[in-house]
Amino acid sequence: MKLFDSHCHLDDEKFNEDRAETIARLREGGVERCVCVGSDLPSSRRCVALAEQYPFIYAAAGVHPHEAKDAPADYLDQLKTLLAHPKVMALGEIGLDYYYDLSPRDVQKRVVQEQLDLACDTDMPVIFHIRDAHGDMFDILRSRSRLPAGVIHCCSASAEMVREYLKMGFYISFAGPITFKNAAGPVFASQAVPLDRLLIETDSPYLAPVPLRGRRNEPANVRYVLEKQAEIHGVPPEELAEITFRNACALYRIPA
Numbered sequence: 284m285k286l287f288d289s290h291c292h293l294d295d296e297k298f299n300e301d302r303a304e305t306i307a308r309l310r311e312g313g314v315e316r317c318v319c320v321g322s323d324l325p326s327s328r329r330c331v332a333l334a335e336q337y338p339f340i341y342a343a344a345g346v347h348p349h350e351a352k353d354a355p356a357d358y359l360d361q362l363k364t365l366l367a368h369p370k371v372m373a374l375g376e377i378g379l380d381y382y383y384d385l386s387p388r389d390v391q392k393r394v395v396q397e398q399l400d401l402a403c404d405t406d407m408p409v410i411f412h413i414r415d416a417h418g419d420m421f422d423i424l425r426s427r428s429r430l431p432a433g434v435i436h437c438c439s440a441s442a443e444m445v446r447e448y449l450k451m452g453f454y455i456s457f458a459g460p461i462t463f464k465n466a467a468g469p470v471f472a473s474q475a476v477p478l479d480r481l482l483i484e485t486d487s488p489y490l491a492p493v494p495l496r497g498r499r500n501e502p503a504n505v506r507y508v509l510e511k512q513a514e515i516h517g518v519p520p521e522e523l524a525e526i527t528f529r530n531a532c533a534l535y536r537i538p539a
């Protein structure tokens with residue numbers, strides 16, 4: 284089975300002690316490709332460095348809503364340079380997070396709008412992080428004349444909202460929470476996603492799936508997310524592995 288972890292943070296300091304071993308385990312676990320996603324400029328650069336070091340690791344560069352308040356004045360120029368790197372496949376993660384509110388909401392909205400413009404200008408897909416902010420995100424997306432391709436990562440939207448995102452052409456990705464005991468909401472939302480628009484991810488080191496909940500997560504664990512999705516959608520895991528692999532390659536424009 285070949286797996287594609289569409290969203291991880293291998294650059295995170297939680298991997299500083301054993302990053303090489305973690306990357307070796309990912310290969311042993313059947314993960315043939317993963318995208319290491321940036322949350323600010325320094326982390327985006329670390330993701331690019333990993334992508335340069337390992338052929339099966341790709342990178343995304345972007346400013347997360349948590350970090351929006353600290354984005355330097357020239358962050359768009361710096362991002363543009365990063366996006367030109369041959370192994371940077373997406374702009375992300377970007378979005379709105381009203382659960383933590385670590386940046387003022389008006390700053391979050393400005394920074395997501397600016398990055399959406401950059402994505403359209405550079406023809407790059409985007410990775411969305413949206414938490415407790417789907418209403419404002421829909422307002423932003425509907426008000427735009429141009430939308431990039433993209434994925435709703437670690438989707439927390441209802442089935443109804445998922446259908447709206449699908450209409451806008453986005454892929455939908457679920458992480459470890461889909462395996463949790465109280466996952467009725469995400470399971471219901473996942474059922475609204477046709478298989479050709481579904482991605483799998485770990486968001487590691489965060490959100491370890493059952494049976495590893497609470498521990499540090501890593502890309503090799505993406506198989507637990509795959510197995511749960513296979514059960515939800517009633518397809519063999521091998522088949523869903525192939526479909527989600529193909530979907531991730533299509534979104535990120537990586538030869539399959």
Ligand code: NI
Nearest residue numbers: 290320376486
């Ligand atoms: Ni993430």
